[in-house]
Amino acid sequence: MYLLKSKDQAFESFKAWKRLVENQTSKKLKILRTDNGLEFCNENFNKFCEEHGIVRHRTVRHTPQQNGVAERMNRTILDKVRCLLIGSGLSQNFWGEAAATTAYLINRSPSTAISLKTPEEIWTGRPSSLNHLRVFRCATYAHQTKDKLEPRSLQGVFLGYPLGVKGYRVWLRDQTGFKKSQLQSVVALSTTEAEYIAVTEAIKEAIWLQGLLGEINIFGGKAVIYTDSQSALHLVKNPIFHERTKHIEVKYPFIRDQVSNGVVQVEKVSTDDNPADMGTKIVSYSKFKHCLNLLKIGDYG
Secondary structure (H helix, E strand, C coil): CCCCCCHHHHHHHHHHHHHHHHHHHCCCCCEEEECCCCCCCCHHHHHHHHHCCCEEEECCCCCHHHHHHHHHHHHHHHHHHHHHHHHHCCCHHHHHHHHHHHHHHHCCCCEHHHCCECHHHHHHCCCCCCCCCCCCCCEEEEECCCCCCCCCEEEEEECCCCCCCCCCCEEEEECCEEEEEECCCCCCCCHHHHHHHHHHHHHHHHHHHHHHHHHCCCCCCCEEEEECCHHHHHHHHCCCCCHHHHHCCCCCCHHHHHHHCCCEEEEECCHHHCCCHHHHCCCCHHHHHHHHHHCCCCCCC
16 A cells, blocks of 8 residues: 555556566556546546556546546445544544554455455465454554653553554554654564574673673673574574575674673573563463463462
């Protein structure tokens, strides 16, 4: 879905969509059906279609039923956008976020037109994952690392799923109300890099806690950081693990110095024995009890 501020942006958005679709499917766009709106019927649009051999189909005036599939989808999207805005209590200023979220959910919802498969599955050839879905406008907490005494998270509102980022779109609020929309400050280009960055942040917190607890003579040993990612573990201990890691920012390899100097220790933990799972994903009751046992919280033996 392309969100436009004005109809004169339709032509450039169409060209971008055409490049994307043809590149992803290795097929050519042959026929384009539209209404008679001036955003589609102008000299630039007509010339572009002629140059690329695209056949134009236009509907008769005042007969939207001739393009029924597109018109029905427009109404479906608008109905869902209205429901999201009313149900969330957000103003109409958030129509763009609601529309993008609606399109995202429709692409991951089964349809009888394609034998109860999802559009995402038809497009990619893989079943859609629904584990990451969240309720529109639910409470969200964005992690931050500022001053040592500042809060480690900011409360915000969930506003959807940003394109090309493995994260969520969050509207952060301050004491005067809603303030700004902020995405992840770090974008990982692979799962390994994401796990490596997470280990880095954990080590930074551990080093600070070591210093604090050491000053009051409570803890003087070596902190042990556990990760269930074998690739991240190798990357921490081996600076030339793979040539594809060259794009990782320079600030992250400092953890290898901390490990080699004995400040902290990084060990592998199996997925079955990783208590962090209960805070990052949906787990069964038995797995939840097992995680509590691992953390020695309560009596769940």
